[in-house]
Amino acid sequence: MKQNKLLIITYYWPPAGGPGVQRWLKFVKYLPDFGVQPIVYIPENPTYPIIDENLVKEVSDKAIILKHTIFEPYQLASFLSKNKTKKISSGIIPNQKKQSFLDKVFLWVRGNLFIPDARVYWVKPSVHFLEKYILENGIDTIVTSGPPHSLHLIGLELKQKLTIKWFADFRDPWTTIGYHKSLRLSNYAAKKHKALEYQVLNTADTIIVTSKTTKTEFQAITTKPIAVITNGYDTEKVGKEALDTKFSLAHIGSFLSERNPQLLWEILVELIHEVPDFKSHLEIKLIGAVSQEVLETISQFGLNSYLNNLGYVSHSEAIAHQRKSQVLLLIEINSEDTKSIIPGKLFEYMVSGRPIVAIGPIGSDFAEIITNTNTGVFFDYSEKMKLKSVLLDFYNQFLDGKLQSNGIGLQQYSRKSLTEKLVELIAYPKSKI
Numbered sequence: 001m002k003q004n005k006l007l008i009i010t011y012y013w014p015p016a017g018g019p020g021v022q023r024w025l026k027f028v029k030y031l032p033d034f035g036v037q038p039i040v041y042i043p044e045n046p047t048y049p050i051i052d053e054n055l056v057k058e059v060s061d062k063a064i065i066l067k068h069t070i071f072e073p074y075q076l077a078s079f080l081s082k083n084k085t086k087k088i089s090s091g092i093i094p095n096q097k098k099q100s101f102l103d104k105v106f107l108w109v110r111g112n113l114f115i116p117d118a119r120v121y122w123v124k125p126s127v128h129f130l131e132k133y134i135l136e137n138g139i140d141t142i143v144t145s146g147p148p149h150s151l152h153l154i155g156l157e158l159k160q161k162l163t164i165k166w167f168a169d170f171r172d173p174w175t176t177i178g179y180h181k182s183l184r185l186s187n188y189a190a191k192k193h194k195a196l197e198y199q200v201l202n203t204a205d206t207i208i209v210t211s212k213t214t215k216t217e218f219q220a221i222t223t224k225p226i227a228v229i230t231n232g233y234d235t236e237k238v239g240k241e242a243l244d245t246k247f248s249l250a251h252i253g254s255f256l257s258e259r260n261p262q263l264l265w266e267i268l269v270e271l272i273h274e275v276p277d278f279k280s281h282l283e284i285k286l287i288g289a290v291s292q293e294v295l296e297t298i299s300q301f302g303l304n305s306y307l308n309n310l311g312y313v314s315h316s317e318a319i320a321h322q323r324k325s326q327v328l329l330l331i332e333i334n335s336e337d338t339k340s341i342i343p344g345k346l347f348e349y350m351v352s353g354r355p356i357v358a359i360g361p362i363g364s365d366f367a368e369i370i371t372n373t374n375t376g377v378f379f380d381y382s383e384k385m386k387l388k389s390v391l392l393d394f395y396n397q398f399l400d401g402k403l404q405s406n407g408i409g410l411q412q413y414s415r416k417s418l419t420e421k422l423v424e425l426i427a428y429p430k431s432k433i
Contacts, residue, residue, distance in 0.1 A: 331358070
């Protein structure tokens, strides 16, 4: 019987850390269970802003890994400022009012000289390498995963050269993603991004997105089929964790400047002054890259003595913190452009057994998921009193030893269920390899 092969073109792969690597790492883990041989094409010498060596052990031994050299402009830029390069590469962009001259230069160069992004120099050599490999190995289906959206240009050129099915997977939107407006784009660069986005969306056989809002946005640009396959959670080998003895509010993941929730800091200060012993129990736990603006705001509100800033930890450690923290914070930028963002950590949060406090713009896609699964409470940025009331209620449950989350309908978001959905979309039969 002919073996079903799927060529996956992705930039983020172990030892890359952070959320970008998880989606296809997990799809690749489960594809063989549905009769599909995953072939993963990645850069040989990438510049990853975050490294997590532990993830290397999670790569399926049934996957075929192809590597090809990439020229990374970030490697050159790091000679000028390694710290700024790393932050911009990971999506942490300084507040516009606080950008230094060097910040502005880096952003202008990133937005105007590298279109759609700094990995664009990988497109031509990858097409040359993969065209030969596809023909020699009888591959008829490919997936490109972005960002970086340069990888969709690899799919675009391969589609134009070969008889293949091409699925373009958008983990995040392209021109409507939150940081896009911060790139100091010229009119030419903005139009070029739009033109490339249009070409990709109208050439791929099928578009895959992670949220309903992104699907609606793309439907205004293309008539091609668009499928929603969210991110999800996996079974994790993490031992049972004893809950924090403090009333810990944990934010896990990148804490960008624009996500800085003034209303939350105000509420915590009020509760410290109004509720007996609240200050003796409070802990603000930040795990991951945190912008300087967020740290400065916490300091300005006089909350430094309650802050536990742990920095980046491995994925397994992050999972452990999710399960032992009292409350999990999920915060998105208050903008129309971020309604479609469903952070990958949401699904890990949902199965942690800990209640989620989510703050985002009205109409956020993740609000519906949290509500439908009974895993937490969503607030928009105008609902200060409602948020304060819920936090006080959670605090009282914490004092009584009864604070927990009881999720419902979570199985649909398991990585294995989502992989089955992917296989059905690609229309491979569900036979065992």
